[in-house]
Amino acid sequence: MENTRDKLIDATFDEIYSHGYQGAPLTDILKKAGVHKGSMYHFFKNKKEMALAAIGEKMFEKFNERYSYVESYQIGILDEFYKRLRDLTARDFKRGCPIANIVQEMSNIDEDFNVLMKSIYEVFRENVKSILDKAIEIKELKPCDTTKLALFITSTLEGAILSAKATGDEQDYLDVIDEMIDYIQMKRG
Amino acid sequence: MENTRDKLIDATFDEIYSHGYQGAPLTDILKKAGVHKGSMYHFFKNKKEMALAAIGEKMFEKFNERYSYVESYQIGILDEFYKRLRDLTARDFKRGCPIANIVQEMSNIDEDFNVLMKSIYEVFRENVKSILDKAIEIKELKPCDTTKLALFITSTLEGAILSAKATGDEQDYLDVIDEMIDYIQMKRG
DNA sequence: ACGTATGTTGACTAAATAGTCAAGTAGTGA
DNA sequence: TCACTACTTGACTATTTAGTCAACATACGT
CATH class of the missing domain: 1.10.10.60 (Homeodomain-like)
Incomplete structure (x- = not known):
């Protein structure tokens, strides 16, 4: 209880x-x-x-639930990452992303919220970066600036969720994600 | 007055x-x-x-101010688009993007806001699409699905603004935009 | 059984907030 | 001048909201 x-x-x-x-x-x-x-x-x-x-x-x-697999995973980590990105059951497009919602609403209004959301966003980005770093380590990705690539991925992901929320069409989310995955694949080598 | x-x-x-x-x-x-x-x-x-x-x-x-140049522009329209994307003076990262702010706050709460923001987001996307279509027309871009590419660009742009708002660092915006431009350039061919 | 710390109840206050209204002013055409 | 419409004023109401408080309940160690 x-x-x-x-x-x-x-x-x-x-x-x-x-x-x-x-x-x-x-x-x-x-x-x-x-x-x-x-x-x-x-x-x-x-x-x-x-x-x-x-x-x-x-x-x-939520981060602990969603990114804990990174520790244990070895080969195919990038494909697993893509699979999870494409998994619609993990998303609520009506409400959008809780991080984005609160950043948009509160970061500009209240300093305490601003500080909290900044740290949450940072951890989000670090989680993505750690996936990329591991992918490079096991040669599933060519070495690159993973800090920047993680920033690009988190930004695009947030934008994709926003688009789907705005239009009410989940397909918009998938289209953006697929285009983003294409881009990462080009770097895969 | x-x-x-x-x-x-x-x-x-x-x-x-x-x-x-x-x-x-x-x-x-x-x-x-x-x-x-x-x-x-x-x-x-x-x-x-x-x-x-x-x-x-x-x-x-705002759309009329920002995208009216598309009508008159001929050559170099894509470069002009990039230049405008990179122009920080046109942005307020403290407050973020007004479209995204209101979509996040209200789309899920009130049907009238939802309908309005959907139509605004649609026009935003169409404006970007018309730039891409013109770029293809004048052979500055290889033919492609401009509806999808416009979706990708608007999503990534919104995500970039959100990232800069979350971190308080304008450079994050620029990094995402540059990465996105790289991607479009690959299609320029 | 007793005392103490921890947790619970719901009525109460004060402030903020959206919306109403009747009386007023100013401009315009006949 | 008169009537009419368009606009303005600010006090008023009703409701919602965050926060307070004193009395009460429960669990637990001694």
Whole structure:
């Protein structure tokens, strides 16, 4: 059974992911969590602190799930990466990417959100970079500036998700991803 | 002298661009516009209608400014496009891209915003496509699926702006754009 | 059994916010 | 001058929202 704090973290992340930070009233979060107000203020100083905790903890949790395979994988890591990129079941195009959503909404508005999202985005990029580095190590990719290539991949991925969210067409996501994969393949050697 | 409605449209767009729709109180918009509440409700049914009008009108205005050169340009259109992409003075990385901001914040929340942003995004993509089509017409680019390539370019561009907004580093934008230009150049042949 | 720390309840306050309205002003054509 | 329309003013209401608080419950070590 989930404890009260976890219920709050989960409900907060989900409500913010669905409606944005500014569009997620505390009462809705509390209702979803099934937790009373005073109880919430026992665990968190205020709504913002709870939101920062929820975003940080859930995102790092997601990264651990999504990129843990990099450790164990040896051959075919790039193909595995492509396969996961093309896997639509892992994506929610209605809501988009939680990182992008919060960066867009909050980075310019609140310095604490800005700092948090910056570090989350950095970890995202490092995860992609580590895949590329491993691919180079096992000669599945020609040596190149993996920092820049990881930046290009994360940017394009975020843009692809945005396009699909804007048009409501998952195919747009796939088209961009396939074009991006073509580009990486050219570097494959 | 700007009339009252224009003042409202300008102030609404700017406040929403800075703080998001949900984060832009009507009173702030009115203060910035220097217009009283009743006056605003004379021109618009409510805050949402004013916001939709402001976003639609200002974005199409911006498109006209930014892509009007396509009509007149003949040779070197692709290089002109690259030059404009690399022009940092045309961008505000603190606030990011207004299209992306509003798509991220509102597409999932409100159907009217969803419809509007979809049409804006479509026009954006068509503008880029028309540049590519012209480049093919004058043999500056090999024939290709310009619908898909325009999708790839707009997606990557949006992703590049997001990256720069997330990290606070304009160079990230330039790095992604240069990598994208490299890719287009490969097709130039 | 007692005391303490930890967690819970929900009514309450204060502020912010969208929207209403009746009374006013100014310009325009007859 | 008069009537009419277009626009303006700002006080007012109703609702939503974050945050407070004091009383209550529960678990646990001694």
